[in-house]
Amino acid sequence: MMGGHHAASGAAAWVAIATTGPYALGWYPLDATGVLIGAMTTAGTALVCDWDHRSSTIAHALPPLSNAIAVGIEKVSGGHRQGTHSLLGASVFVVLAAFCSQFQVDSPWGRLSVGAGLLCMFMINIAAKALKLFPNSGWIANWVFALLMAGLVTWFAPHQWSWLPLSMLAGVMVHIVGDLVTTGGVPLLWPVVIKPPKLLRKVPVLNDVWKANGALSIPLLGKAGSRREWLVLIPVSGYAMVGMCTAAWSAAQTHAPEAALLVQSLIPALR
Numbered sequence: 001m002m003g004g005h006h007a008a009s010g011a012a013a014w015v016a017i018a019t020t021g022p023y024a025l026g027w028y029p030l031d032a033t034g035v036l037i038g039a040m041t042t043a044g045t046a047l048v049c050d051w052d053h054r055s056s057t058i059a060h061a062l063p064p065l066s067n068a069i070a071v072g073i074e075k076v077s078g079g080h081r082q083g084t085h086s087l088l089g090a091s092v093f094v095v096l097a098a099f100c101s102q103f104q105v106d107s108p109w110g111r112l113s114v115g116a117g118l119l120c121m122f123m124i125n126i127a128a129k130a131l132k133l134f135p136n137s138g139w140i141a142n143w144v145f146a147l148l149m150a151g152l153v154t155w156f157a158p159h160q161w162s163w164l165p166l167s168m169l170a171g172v173m174v175h176i177v178g179d180l181v182t183t184g185g186v187p188l189l190w191p192v193v194i195k196p197p198k199l200l201r202k203v204p205v206l207n208d209v210w211k212a213n214g215a216l217s218i219p220l221l222g223k224a225g226s227r228r229e230w231l232v233l234i235p236v237s238g239y240a241m242v243g244m245c246t247a248a249w250s251a252a253q254t255h256a257p258e259a260a261l262l263v264q265s266l267i268p269a270l271r
């Protein structure tokens, strides 16, 4: 699946998980800020599996560090669409996100969730890039947008960071499923990779599902980037957009008085 499509399905998954109402699953209900920022973050976490690839969006997000990490992950995980696209890889990403969320610093403004804030900022930055939110501006627009979003949570809902590991879980699972339904498939049980015996490799249908390299595929969407993939992603992206716009509207209404007070308190300081 293409990067932008992974990101859009990540956002849609978060809207389904975190909002309540007849059109959502509501497994982990959050307020509007959590839905909005979480959806943007999950659009980013839905891209981390492709950090095993030097030319992926995430590999170019923060050079030279992100490029070096991509090379490292590629080596450890056995190459593109290997370890990071397995249940083990997914668990590692979730544990890392949970670990980052623990990193807090006491400051004059109270306890700051520095680890969660930075991780969220990085995820939103790559999501903005993959979704081409600011196609005509350079990398600065993506980072400013990410900083603003992470800042919003830190300011208005500092207690909310507990959802970050869940966002990572949702993102990586959506990514793995997204690649599973294309012809390339994924090695779900990596590092255990069982290749089919030679005889079975010639059996039609079965050889599409159990690939010669041991990967598993349910090729409903055909090749990555196919017309079918685009068609499916139209309603998925629409669902994510509706959920996020509704959340943005409701967050703006809830936090408007607080924001006004904040601006008022800043004006004398600026004079």
Ligand SMILES: [Zn+2]
Pocket (backbone or CB within 6 Å): 001, 049, 050, 081, 085, 175, 179
């Ligand atoms: Zn992938």
